[in-house]
Amino acid sequence: MDVSGNGHPAPTSAVEQVLYEVKKTIVGQDALLERLMVALLSRGHILVEGVPGLAKTLAVKALAAAIGGQFHRVQFTPDLVPADIVGTRVYHQASGEFQVSLGPVFTNLLLADEINRAPAKVQSALLETMQEQQVTIGRETHHIPRPFLVMATQNPIESEGTYPLPEAQVDRFMMKVLVGYPSPTEEFVIVERAIAPAPVTQAIVDPERLIRMQAQVEQVYVDPSLIEYSVRLANATRNPAEVGLGDLARYVSFGASPRASINLVLAGRALAFLRGRDYVIAPDLAELAHDVLRHRLVLSYEALSDEVTADMLLTQVLAAVPAPVPTGTR
Structure with a gap:
């Protein structure tokens, strides 16, 4: 060890x-x-x-x-109210003061x-x-x-x-x-x-x-080409025609937000750290793409009627967006 x-x-x-x-x-x-x-x-x-x-x-x-x-x-x-989650101020009759009860x-x-x-x-x-x-x-x-x-x-x-x-x-x-x-x-x-x-x-x-350990994860190296890859993946959900998937446009009302690109890179750094590396590789991002992107796609009624899921669309997007070729590690 x-x-x-x-x-x-x-x-x-x-x-x-x-x-x-x-x-x-x-x-x-x-x-x-x-x-x-x-x-x-x-x-x-x-x-x-x-x-x-x-x-x-x-x-x-x-x-x-x-x-x-x-x-x-x-x-x-x-019947839950916000105070049940975050807490509230409680009046104590003996002291005549309000005290905070954290949720x-x-x-x-x-x-x-x-x-x-x-x-x-x-x-x-x-x-x-x-x-x-x-x-x-x-x-x-x-x-x-x-x-x-x-x-x-x-x-x-x-x-x-x-x-x-x-x-x-x-x-x-x-x-x-x-x-x-x-x-x-x-x-x-x-x-x-x-x-x-x-x-x-x-x-x-x-x-x-x-x-x-969280601070060490923030030091994991992410090559600019991988940031570009995450942006292209997110953008492909908004504009599928740009990656040759124009027929998917009718299934997506709204694609992934920029928060998807950010979170894909952040999660990729943590996964690389879990795998014992101090640098991210394209398979890290590809492995996490479904989990990071699936809930960010707003599908159309046509997708619902054709029984098309977000995961089906993301599988096609991942296949259409080429991953960067590694030129060596740091």
């Missing part, structure tokens, strides 16, 4: 140990766990879509324990379960906190603890009693990850672990160590 000068595990080794520790509890969600680490290291947030019972809550809880951070879960319901958003990892079940006012309160990393209650501004990650979930099989996230708000999430069912072999292991005593997740790093 590599060890840095201060006696801590080297960054990549520390990340691998965190994932190994979480996988003692979680089975078969490797892609989700990796994307959670990418979001943590690049200071982003994740929207997860999957049916109930796929260990989404357990994954975030185990990750919080492995990084020695706080974990809060909020079940979003139609569950003041944590390191927050699970916003079924975010689309709460009205827009509550969704906006959370998304503003994600963007600004602070909350103003009365005349006082309170900063959210660092590191801070929001994982919001949506149930794809129910629409009754839901308030879909507006496109402008969905755009605030760095990635949207689709979680599927486990394989029969994985499900066997899941059941086996469920009937055995639950393992205790050990803290591998602490929040301060993770913050230093």
Whole structure:
């Protein structure tokens, strides 16, 4: 195991140990766990879509324990109000003064379960906190603890009693990850672990160590050609005819915003760091493209009628936009 000068595990080794520790509890969600680490290291947030019972809550809880951070879960319901998320001022009769009661958003990892079940006012309160990393209650501004990650979930099989996230708000999430069912072999292991005593997740790093790792991720080198590649991918969703995909234009009402290009590069740096490199390569961006772009496409009614999904369109865009050829590493 590599060890840095201060006696801590080297960054990549520390990340691998965190994932190994979480996988003692979680089975078969490797892609989700990796994307959670990418979001943590690049200071982003994740929207997860999957049916109930796929260990989404357990994954975030185990990750919080492995990084020695706080974990809060909020079940979003139609009667929720913003104060239930961010906190409020409470009057204490004995002292005759108002005191601030901070909400569950003041944590390191927050699970916003079924975010689309709460009205827009509550969704906006959370998304503003994600963007600004602070909350103003009365005349006082309170900063959210660092590191801070929001994982919001949506149930794809129910629409009754839901308030879909507006496109402008969905755009605030760095990635949207689709979680599927486990394989029969994985499900066997899941059941086996469920009937055995639950393992205790050990803290591998602490929040301060993770913050230093985030700073190291910011030093990962991104070649200008890769920035250009991310911009071309995002632009191809807005103007598919420019990459020879004019027939796709009827399926896309609005393409990805510039925030998509930014987040693709930021996530690419974190993925390169996870893979033990101090430079980004084109496959890093291509691997993350679906997760970063899929929720940023606004599809037309024609796409809905033809059963065309965002992932289908992105697969064609990735094939049409040539990746830069590496000329050597730094």
